[in-house]
Amino acid sequence: MPLPTENVGSLPRPTTLQQALAGYDAGTVSREQLQAEQDAACRDSIERMEATGSAMVTDGEQRASSFATYPLTDTLAGTGLAPNLAADGQYFAIFADGHHRQLPRLTGGPFRYQTYAADYLAKATPVARGPVKQAVIAPSMLALLYPLDTEIDGYPREQFLADLADEAEKDIRRCFEAGAVRVSIDFTEGRLALRNDPDNPWTGRGMLAEFVALNNRVLDRFSAEQRRDIGIHTCPGGDLDSTHSADVDYAELLPMMFQMNAGYFLIQLASESDRERIYALIGEHSRADANGVPQVCFVGVINPQDPRIETAEEVRDQLLLAAQHIPVDRLGSTDDCGFSPFSIDDKPKHGSPDFARDVAFEKIRSRVEGTRLASEQLGI
Numbered sequence: 487m488p489l490p491t492e493n494v495g496s497l498p499r500p501t502t503l504q505q506a507l508a509g510y511d512a513g514t515v516s517r518e519q520l521q522a523e524q525d526a527a528c529r530d531s532i533e534r535m536e537a538t539g540s541a542m543v544t545d546g547e548q549r550a551s552s553f554a555t556y557p558l559t560d561t562l563a564g565t566g567l568a569p570n571l572a573a574d575g576q577y578f579a580i581f582a583d584g585h586h587r588q589l590p591r592l593t594g595g596p597f598r599y600q601t602y603a604a605d606y607l608a609k610a611t612p613v614a615r616g617p618v619k620q621a622v623i624a625p626s627m628l629a630l631l632y633p634l635d636t637e638i639d640g641y642p643r644e645q646f647l648a649d650l651a652d653e654a655e656k657d658i659r660r661c662f663e664a665g666a667v668r669v670s671i672d673f674t675e676g677r678l679a680l681r682n683d684p685d686n687p688w689t690g691r692g693m694l695a696e697f698v699a700l701n702n703r704v705l706d707r708f709s710a711e712q713r714r715d716i717g718i719h720t721c722p723g724g725d726l727d728s729t730h731s732a733d734v735d736y737a738e739l740l741p742m743m744f745q746m747n748a749g750y751f752l753i754q755l756a757s758e759s760d761r762e763r764i765y766a767l768i769g770e771h772s773r774a775d776a777n778g779v780p781q782v783c784f785v786g787v788i789n790p791q792d793p794r795i796e797t798a799e800e801v802r803d804q805l806l807l808a809a810q811h812i813p814v815d816r817l818g819s820t821d822d823c824g825f826s827p828f829s830i831d832d833k834p835k836h837g838s839p840d841f842a843r844d845v846a847f848e849k850i851r852s853r854v855e856g857t858r859l860a861s862e863q864l865g866i
């Protein structure tokens with residue numbers, strides 16, 4: 487079987503859609519007008535991703551406020567914020583270029599998703615000609631909605647975590663019910679958990695182990711057969727062409743990360759300085775049997791933060807080197823991250839989100855073609 491290849495999820499939103507979101511927040515654009523822009527952007531995303539030769543596509547997350555906040559709010563500015571939340575939560579991340587992104591703050595229980603990823607998927611599958619995948623947010627990210635050190639009156643942390651696990655499970659199950667062939671869980675906070683940023687109090691507290699345990703609490707509710715198609719995405723972040731934890735050594739993350747009983751992993755790698763060392767770590771720490779399912783490792787061969795388009799031959803060569811360290815039957819290719827995990831992203835290194843969008847499809851095309859070339863060379 488040829489090496490599998492899969493994208494993470496998001497694409498840059500067209501400028502017109504980002505303007506419509508701003509207008510919706512300002513009250514000058516109606517919900518219907520915004521939805522018309524989202525419908526058009528989703529259709530365009532699916533059609534252009536299919537044109538790259540991708541075996542499976544996403545809608546580019548064009549309807550989501552972000553990869554992390556879609557269950558909670560309609561826009562990043564907080565329009566349509568779910569009940570029991572306030573806008574002034576803790577930083578999720580402070581990025582290398584100095585900008586930050588903030589989460590809402592939980593003010594009471596019960597915690598419920600307002601939007602499930604399957605709500606988007608239900609609108610994407612009728613447009614797609616072939617299989618569709620869906621990304622969901624990890625419960626470990628949404629655990630950060632609860633205050634770090636204090637208990638919420640009448641809603642103990644343990645009750646919140648129980649509700650959160652139920653909601654995350656429901657989010658994944660609904661995706662499969664709505665026709666997703668694969669569901670990948672965004673786990674960008676995993677690497678960030680190993681950073682110690684004094685300006686961002688939740689980092690540096692050794693929270694990775696509890697993140698892994700919480701995610702396993704959800705994964706373990708699925709059968710081995712189901713977990714074959716449930717993945718985990720890891721990366722050092724990707725927003726405004728900047729990252730939040732690229733300085734954290736993978737050697738600290740990978741042994742813990744592969745303790746999660748997922749069937750596959752989408753791993754940022756193209757932008758690493760010493761890829762071969764990481765391939766070797768993946769070969770060493772990924773498991774052939776994670777509670778009944780082999781862990782397939784999709785290595786990043788495309789850097790969405792860099793406007794330069796990788797060639798198919800570069801992609802092929804990265805995979806051939808990876809195949810020296812990772813069993814070929816557990817190897818695949820991916821992009822390092824979504825191309826724009828947050829809805830409002832002007833892609834500064836690209837010059838504009840519209841240009842970045844064109845670049846993204848060309849990069850995906852290179853990944854698909856380079857993965858085919860590598861499979862050919864490997865004789866599979």
Ligand SMILES: [Zn+2]
Pocket residue numbers: 494674719720721722723724822823824
């Ligand atoms: Zn990512």
